[in-house]
Amino acid sequence: MTAPHDGNGRKVSSLAEIPTSIEPGRDLWPNIEARLKESPAAAPVTTGAHAIPAHLRRARPPWLAAAAMVASVAVGVWIGRSLLPGVGRGVEGTAATTAPSGFAAATDATVLDAAYVSDPRYQRQRAALLRSLPARLAALPPPARAKVLASLAAIRKAKEDLESALGKDPSNALLQELLVDTYQDEMRVLTDVREASEPGRGI
Amino acid sequence: MRIACGITLSLLTLAASGLAFAREDRTFDKTVAAQPRGVVDISDVAGSIEVSGWDRQEVSVHAELGDEVERVDVSSEGGRTTVKVVLPSHTHGHGEAELHVQVPKGSEIDVSAVSADIRVSGVLGVERLNAVSGDVTAELGDADVEAKTVSGDLRLKGHGSAARLHASSVSGDVHLEHGAGDFEGSTVSGELVVSLDSARSIRARSTSGDLRLEAKLAHGATVEATSVSGDVNVRAAAADGGFSYEVSTFSGDITDCFDIKPEHAGRYMPGSTLQGTRGEGAGHVRLKTMSGDVQLCDRS
Numbered sequence: 001m002t003a004p005h006d007g008n009g010r011k012v013s014s015l016a017e018i019p020t021s022i023e024p025g026r027d028l029w030p031n032i033e034a035r036l037k038e039s040p041a042a043a044p045v046t047t048g049a050h051a052i053p054a055h056l057r058r059a060r061p062p063w064l065a066a067a068a069m070v071a072s073v074a075v076g077v078w079i080g081r082s083l084l085p086g087v088g089r090g091v092e093g094t095a096a097t098t099a100p101s102g103f104a105a106a107t108d109a110t111v112l113d114a115a116y117v118s119d120p121r122y123q124r125q126r127a128a129l130l131r132s133l134p135a136r137l138a139a140l141p142p143p144a145r146a147k148v149l150a151s152l153a154a155i156r157k158a159k160e161d162l163e164s165a166l167g168k169d170p171s172n173a174l175l176q177e178l179l180v181d182t183y184q185d186e187m188r189v190l191t192d193v194r195e196a197s198e199p200g201r202g203i
Numbered sequence: 204m205r206i207a208c209g210i211t212l213s214l215l216t217l218a219a220s221g222l223a224f225a226r227e228d229r230t231f232d233k234t235v236a237a238q239p240r241g242v243v244d245i246s247d248v249a250g251s252i253e254v255s256g257w258d259r260q261e262v263s264v265h266a267e268l269g270d271e272v273e274r275v276d277v278s279s280e281g282g283r284t285t286v287k288v289v290l291p292s293h294t295h296g297h298g299e300a301e302l303h304v305q306v307p308k309g310s311e312i313d314v315s316a317v318s319a320d321i322r323v324s325g326v327l328g329v330e331r332l333n334a335v336s337g338d339v340t341a342e343l344g345d346a347d348v349e350a351k352t353v354s355g356d357l358r359l360k361g362h363g364s365a366a367r368l369h370a371s372s373v374s375g376d377v378h379l380e381h382g383a384g385d386f387e388g389s390t391v392s393g394e395l396v397v398s399l400d401s402a403r404s405i406r407a408r409s410t411s412g413d414l415r416l417e418a419k420l421a422h423g424a425t426v427e428a429t430s431v432s433g434d435v436n437v438r439a440a441a442a443d444g445g446f447s448y449e450v451s452t453f454s455g456d457i458t459d460c461f462d463i464k465p466e467h468a469g470r471y472m473p474g475s476t477l478q479g480t481r482g483e484g485a486g487h488v489r490l491k492t493m494s495g496d497v498q499l500c501d502r503s
Contacts, residue, residue: 140353141318144336147354148372151391154411158431162493165453169472174451178431178493185391185410189373195351196317196335 019086129190139197148193155186231275240328241282243306246315248290250299251337256308256325256344262286263305264305271298311346320355327494338375343368343382356393363400376412402426402500409433413495426488436498445482450497451475451492460500 137145164177166172216242229324237243239260245252252267266275276287286307290298297317306312312327314321320337323330327344334354349369356375359368362387365384370377375393379386384401389395389408396414397407402418407428413436414428420441428435434455439446449503452456457465457477468474481501490497 020266036304053223060497068495101258141336144354147336147392154392158410158493162431165493169453169474172453172474174491175493176451178429178491181408181429182410182431185408186388188371189391190354192351192371193371195335 046147126187126190129187132194133190136193136197140193148189151189155182155189158182159186162185224305226482229268229270231268233275233277234261235277235279235284237262237279237284237307240284240309240311241284241307242311242313243284243286243304244315245302246335247297247300247302247319248289248317250288250301251315251320252302252304252322254304254306254312254314254321254323254326254362255293256310256327257305259305260307261305261331262307262310265303267301272300275300275302276448292369308344315386320399321429361400365401365403376447408468409422420486422448422476422485424486426486426490429491430495431493432495434497435492436494437488438500438502439486439488440501442483443487444485445480446486446488446501447484448468448478448482448488448490448499450477450488452492452495452497454494455492455496457497457499460502461497 137148140148159179159182162175162182166179167177169175207478236261243254243262243479245254245462246276246371260279261390262279263284264275264277264343266288268275268288271290273289273291273433276285278285286302286304288298288300288302302319306326308327310326311330311333311335312323312326313331314323314333316334316337318336319334321332321334321339321341321343323332323482324340325342328347328349329346330344330348332339332341332350333352334355336355337352338355339350340350340358341348343364343366344361345364345366347367347369348359350359351370352372352375354374355371355372357372357377359370359379359382361368361379361383363379363381363383367384368379368382368386368388368392370379370386370388372390373391374391377388377390377393377395379388379397379399382397383401384399385404386402387404387406388397388400390412391410393409394440395407395409397405397414397416397418399405399418402424403421405416405418405426405428407414407416409430411432413428413433414430415436416426416428417438418424418426418440420426420439422441422444424441424446426437426439426446428437432503433468448458451474459476459477461466461479461481463477463479465475465477468476477499478498484503488499490499
């Protein structure tokens with residue numbers, strides 16, 4: 001075993017003999033500055049304690065983040081509804097008490113309702129339309145009422161089918177798009193029914 | 204005896220003339236001056252509404268009124284003519300009226316009905332047609348058309364003049380023949396059958412109803428059709444520039460007349476897609492379903 005040497009080749013017998021700082025043989029800054037100028041985008045990252053090399057970093061698509069958020073909310077809602085059945089169904093339940101037969105089955109909320117359309121304004125508007133729907137339906141001619149209920153049932157089934165398919169393939173963009181379309185269709189139907197039965201609309 | 208017979212005959216004659224008078228009283232006729240490109244609002248709850256365009260600068264209304272109809276109001280002011288069938292408040296909308304309205308052919312019309320059927324012909328201005336359970340049948344002019352029903356069927360027939368056409372129904376069928384320009388149509392459970400002589404854009408959507416689109420695409424035209432469980436059948440012929448296409452379905456089948464097989468998402472994943480280009484690929488065709496089958500062809 002050989003004794004350690006200091007920077008000048010002398011033998012070191014104690015820690016105190018080791019210099020606390022060593023001056024480099026040449027000025028390193030011009031080279032560092034040149035490298036920094038070559039890759040300006042990397043500069044802020046390299047200042048962090050856990051800097052990631054530029055070649056390893058990739059931009060994450062925003063939809064991936066949105067999909068992940070939607071999926072986590074959906075799972076939360078699913079668990080919440082499974083553990084606490086009946087919670088969050090007050091509006092539909094109230095409406096169903098005075099509604100025509102088939103109304104509740106056609107308009108009851110589906111599992112992902114709250115997850116996919118979390119905008120409170122949308123939720124408020126949908127709840128208001130559902131509250132008034134039994135009265136609106138009652139004002140329609142009976143054959144039209146039956147057909148509207150059938151259409152609302154078709155929308156509900158479509159939502160259930162899409163949610164079931166999303167359960168198997170949560171990141172499927174096609175299914176997500178079709179589900180959003182179906183929510184829009186439901187709102188269109190509810191709005192059309194409200195307008196059709198509105199007094200003083202010139203009809 | 205002779206006197207008794209005379210009295211009976213007189214009473215019968217009186218009754219008959221009274222009935223005739225009463226029947227005559229249940230028709231309504233009125234004509235008012237109107238602007239050649241004015242707006243005409245027409246509303247009727249039940250019965251029928253027939254609107255036709257003519258060359259006169261007048262709105263003429265002829266109506267046959269059911270027993271429960273109170274009156275017909277016709278007014279014209281500042282380029283807007285209003286025709287409204289008024290029911291007494293206790294009828295709950297059961298009074299029927301058969302309305303025949305002639306309007307200057309350049310008029311913009313706004314027609315509303317509950318269970319009354321609407322028929323429109325010879326009107327060249329903008330048409331806004333709304334019915335709840337009544338059917339709507341309309342000839343398209345050169346201007347935009349917006350037709351909407353809840354459960355009634357829509358039948359629109361154009362002459363190949365480009366316009367913006369918007370047709371939607373909740374449960375009724377939507378049919379369009381010889382349309383042109385931009386079409387947007389939707390139905391929840393009804394069938395949507397559309398043919399356009401020259402299409403700039405088509406957007407069609409259904410929840411469970413089938414979609415059948417046939418169109419000659421203008422250069423760079425776009426076609427988007429989506430359905431959850433309905434089948435989608437598109438025949439798009441691009442006379443100039445061709446089109447690129449992208450078809451995707453989660454669990455339906457895809458067929459085409461290009462001899463191209465769709466790609467499946469994976470061995471353990473449902474879903475298939477079909478992508479490609481016809482001609483130069485100037486237009487774009489996108490078709491999507493969840494469980495409905497999709498057919499795409501570029502010839503009829």
